[in-house]
Each structure stands twice: as C-alpha cells, then as structure tokens.
Amino acid sequence: MPIQAISTKIISTLGNKESLLPIMIKDGVDSLSLTYKSFKEGGVIEGIDRATDEFGTQAIWIGGIPLFKKLADKTIYKKANINPNVDPRIISNKEYSLWAVKNAKGFMNNNKSQSVKSAIDDCLKDGGKLAGNLFITKIIAATILTLGSFFLLTKTKQNNTKHNVKKEMNNSLKNENSNKQNSPSFKGIASKITEGIMFNPVHNMKLIDAGITSERLLCSRNKVEFIEHAIKEGGFLFFIYGFGNLIEKGINTFSDKILKKPINLPIDVLTDKNLSDSLKNNTILKDIYKLPNQNKSLTEKLDFIINNPDNIVVKAAKSAKIISEVSDKAGKKFVDTSKYINIKEFNNLGENLKNLDKCYKMSNSATKSFINKLKYLKIASVSANIAISCLFLGYIIPKAIYKYRNIKTGTTKFHVTEDLKKTNNC
Numbered sequence: 001m002p003i004q005a006i007s008t009k010i011i012s013t014l015g016n017k018e019s020l021l022p023i024m025i026k027d028g029v030d031s032l033s034l035t036y037k038s039f040k041e042g043g044v045i046e047g048i049d050r051a052t053d054e055f056g057t058q059a060i061w062i063g064g065i066p067l068f069k070k071l072a073d074k075t076i077y078k079k080a081n082i083n084p085n086v087d088p089r090i091i092s093n094k095e096y097s098l099w100a101v102k103n104a105k106g107f108m109n110n111n112k113s114q115s116v117k118s119a120i121d122d123c124l125k126d127g128g129k130l131a132g133n134l135f136i137t138k139i140i141a142a143t144i145l146t147l148g149s150f151f152l153l154t155k156t157k158q159n160n161t162k163h164n165v166k167k168e169m170n171n172s173l174k175n176e177n178s179n180k181q182n183s184p185s186f187k188g189i190a191s192k193i194t195e196g197i198m199f200n201p202v203h204n205m206k207l208i209d210a211g212i213t214s215e216r217l218l219c220s221r222n223k224v225e226f227i228e229h230a231i232k233e234g235g236f237l238f239f240i241y242g243f244g245n246l247i248e249k250g251i252n253t254f255s256d257k258i259l260k261k262p263i264n265l266p267i268d269v270l271t272d273k274n275l276s277d278s279l280k281n282n283t284i285l286k287d288i289y290k291l292p293n294q295n296k297s298l299t300e301k302l303d304f305i306i307n308n309p310d311n312i313v314v315k316a317a318k319s320a321k322i323i324s325e326v327s328d329k330a331g332k333k334f335v336d337t338s339k340y341i342n343i344k345e346f347n348n349l350g351e352n353l354k355n356l357d358k359c360y361k362m363s364n365s366a367t368k369s370f371i372n373k374l375k376y377l378k379i380a381s382v383s384a385n386i387a388i389s390c391l392f393l394g395y396i397i398p399k400a401i402y403k404y405r406n407i408k409t410g411t412t413k414f415h416v417t418e419d420l421k422k423t424n425n426c
Contacts, residue, residue, distance in 0.1 A: 012268050022386060023240055024062065030236060030393035031055060037398045038414075041405075046414035049161045056153045061208060064146030072138040080130060083108060083119040087340040088135040090120070091128035099299050100337035103306055106326030108338060116326055116338050147211040154219050161416065209237060221416050224408050228401050235397040239389040247388060251381040260359045261370075263378045265352050268319045270374050275353075278312040280367045284357040287312040288350050301343050306335055313350045322346055 031054035039047030073084040085108055090100050097120070104117035123131040213233040220226035256262045269275060278284045291313060292301045305314055305323060317323045323346075324339040335341075360370050402412045409415050 012266060024058075025386060026240055026389050026393055027058060027061075027236070029390040030232075030397070031058060033394040033398050034232070034401075037402060041402050041412035042414035043417070045161060045417050049414070049416070052156075052160065053154070057150060057212060060146060060149045060153060061212065064149055065142045065208065068142035068145045069138055072134075072141065076138075077134060080134060082123055082131050082134060083114060083338075084134075084138075085109060086119050086123045086131065086338045088132055089340045090338065091123050091131050093298075095298050096302070097124055097128065099302050103302075103335070104337045105334040106328050106332075106336065108326070110327050112329065116336060120338055143207060143211075146208055147215070150212055151215055154215060158219070158221065161420075209240075213237065222419055224405060224415050227404060227408075231401050231404065232397060235400075236393065239392050243389060243392075247385045248381060251384065255377050255381070256355070256359075259377070260362060261374055261377055262352065262356050262359055263374055263381060265316075265349075265356065265374075266320045267375065267378050267382075268321075269316045269349075270371060270378060272316065272319045274312060274315045274319075276367055276371055279357065279360050279370070284312055284353055288354050291347070291350055298343065301346075302341065305341065305346070313346070313353060316353060317341075317346050317349055320349060322349065 035047060035051045035054055038050035042050075069084075077084045090096050101117060101120050101124070104115070104120055106116050108114045108116055108119050213229075216229045216233060217226060220229055252262075252264045256264070263270075278287070290304075290308070290311060292304050304311075305317075308314055314323065318325060323341055324336040325333045326336040326338075327333050356374075360367075363370055365373075405415065406412050
C-alpha cells in the first residue's frame with residue numbers, strides 16, 4: 001500500500017469521532033504515565049495497584065461490550081435466526097424498512113452466506129418486534145456485564161493490595177533488610193490489552209465511562225484517594241470526550257473563516273479523486289442542486305441515493321462511510337440497505353461540499369494545490385488534537401494528582417498503604 005494511502009487511513013481513523021483509536025491513544029498515554037508516576041512517587045505497591053487498575057480497566061473498557069455483544073450474536077441471535085448486522089433503526093421505521101427490502105441487493109458483509117434481502121426479511125417476520133427486543137436486551141446486558149466485570153476487577157485489585165501490604169509487613173518483621181520486591185510483570189496485562197484491541201466497540205462507551213468513574217469514586221479507600229480519582233477521571237472524561245471536540249471545532253472554524261480553507265470534511269473525502277475532478281470541472285453545485293429538498297419523503301430521498309451513484313454528494317457519502325456498499329457474486333457493488341443511512345448527515349455533507357466549492361473559487365488556486373493545503377491542515381488539526389490531549393493526560397494531570405497528595409499528606413508515598421498498616425486491615 002502506498003505511503004500516502006497509509007497516512008490517509010491513519011488520519012481518517014484518528015479523525016473519526018466513532019473510532020476508538022484516538023481514545024485508546026489518549027487513554028494509553030494517561031495509563032502509562034500514571035503507572036510510571038505511581039511506581040516513582042508512591043512505591044512498588046501503588047505501582048502494582050495502579051497498573052492492575054489502569055490496564056485491567058482498559059481491557060474491560062475496550063473489549064467488554066463487544067465481547068458480550070458477540071456472545072449474544074452467537075447464541076440468542078443465532079437461535080432466533082436473526083442477523084445481528086441489520087441496523088435496528090431500519091426495522092423500527094416502516095417506511096425505511098419497506099424501501100430497504102425493495103432495494104436490497106448483494107450479500108451481507110460481502111461473505112455470500114446470506115443475501116441482504118433475506119437478512120432484512122428475517123428481522124421483519126413479526127413486524128420487527130423480536131429483532132428490536134433482542135437489540136435492546138443485548139445492549140443492556142452487555143453494558144451491565146461490562147460494568148460488573150470492572151467492579152470485580154476493582155475488588156480484586158484492592159484485595160491484592162491488602163495482601164501485598166501484609167506481605168511487606170511480615171517481611172519487615174522477619175528481616176528489615178530483605179524488603180526488596182521484584183518489578184511487576186506486565187505479561188498478563190499486555191495480554192488483556194491485546195485481546196481488548198481485537199474488538200471494536202462503538203456503542204455505550206460514555207455510559208461505561210460514567211459507570212467506571214462512579215464506581216472508582218464510590219470505592220475510594222480514603223478521602224485523598226477520592227479527590228485523586230476525581231481529578232483523574234474528570235480530566236480524562238473532559239479531554240477524551242469534551243476538549244477534543246472543542247479543539248477540532250476551533251481549528252475548523254479558524255481554517256474556514258480566517259484561512260478560507262474548510263477542513264470539516266473527512267480526509268477520505270478530501271483525498272478522493274472524485275472531489276478533485278468535480279472542483280476542476282465545476283460540477284459540485286450542479287450536483288448539490290439535484291438533491292431532494294426537505295419536503296420530499298424519506299423514500300424519495302433514499303431513492304435519490306440509489307438512482308444517482310455518480311452524484312458527487314453520493315460519492316462523497318460513500319467515501320465518508322455514511323453510505324455502505326455490498327457486492328453480488330460477480331463483484332458488482334450496490335448500496336447496502338441493511339445499514340442505516342443518516343439523511344441529516346448526508347445533507348450536511350452536501351452543505352460542506354457547497355462551502356468547499358465556494359472557498360475553492362475564491363482562492364483562485366490550482367485544484368491540486370488547494371486540495372493539498374486542505375489535507376495538510378486536516379492532518380495538523382487531527383495531530384494537534386491528539387498531542388494537546390496527551391500532554392494534559394500524560395503529564396499535567398498526573399503531576400496535579402501527586403501535587404495534591406503531597407499537600408494533603410506531606411508525601412507522595414501511597415497513603416492507602418499507610419492506612420492499611422495503621423488499622424492492620426490487611
């Protein structure tokens with residue numbers, strides 16, 4: 001694969017709001033820095049406590065929901081003869097489902113094991129009630145089981161810390177000079193992380209994070225740890241879900257209004273030759289004006305997508321993954337009607353293309369030069385988003401946690417260890 005294609009794929013994934021990769025990078029920096037800081041400032045016992053918490057949580061956070069959902073797909077969905085890959089939003093909308101069945105072609109996921117039409121028909125055999133109930137049950141069950149797994153991890157971690165403190169106290173009584181411990185093994189933790197990365201969860205992550213944050217606060221072992229968790233979790237949630245969007249919005253606004261270079265389109269669209277050709281041939285506005293207006297029915301809007309594959313907005317929507325495609329036995333591509341098409345996102349894409357065309361004409365630049373500047377600005381925007389968040393999560397927040405601990409306890413050592421020794425609760 002050419003280097004340009006690889007870089008485009010990376011930036012596309014990092015800039016995708018539904019992708020877990022940028023979250024994993026930020027969370028990985030956060031976890032690694034806090035674990036290092038814990039070993040350095042708090043000691044070996046806190047380092048082990050922190051590593052178990054951070055990396056064990058990552059494995060559950062990344063892999064929990066997709067694992068439990070996959071189990072549901074392989075059991076209750078299979079028993080009910082329902083294909084879990086049919087989007088439930090299609091089944092719940094009568095007009096949409098009728099359109100989806102009528103225009104269904106190709107095979108589900110292009111694996112030639114079941115046609116798109118038969119998969120949708122199976123979901124609609126009772127009016128969609130069973131498929132809808134299965135989906136709701138799967139999401140609720142996966143969320144509860146994932147949070148339950150994290151709760152079990154926390155209790156295991158805390159019991160392990162008590163055991164390590166007791167062991168340290170016993171060793172100290174036997175021989176004060178023999179109080180040396182080996183560095184923790186990360187093999188098991190790395191294995192869990194690897195298993196977690198194999199999955200691709202896209203739903204309920206904020207709910208899981210809210211549950212993890214609440215559980216950590218409620219299970220804090222003293223007041224100082226409660227505030228430390230509040231600083232850590234508050235910073236994490238802000239920089240993972242809030243600040244990143246603010247950075248992106250700010251850079252996009254600056255690029256659009258000041259530099260006259262709109263970069264709110266996905267990089268997959270910006271690097272698509274179809275866009276470059278449409279700008280050069282001055283056909284973007286013509287294609288946009290052909291789009292169905294807001295008064296048209298949902299069926300008419302969806303029909304337009306099916307019947308106008310050469311329209312630049314339709315092509316861009318396929319590049320942006322707003323529209324999915326499947327193939328038949330001969331390899332011919334069709335719109336995948338089992339996947340939900342968000343008409344609002346489709347229309348917004350048209351507006352963004354319209355604005356892009358306007359800025360292109362105002363720039364009086366060569367098409368290639370204009371597109372290249374957009375790509376570089378897009379790469380800079382995504383990179384800045386990741387870098388700024390990692391700076392705060394990997395350096396400033398850990399430093400703030402141990403600064404607070406030093407102010408409250410007079411030391412950066414692990415206060416939980418001292419509490420357990422004082423109360424002999426280990």
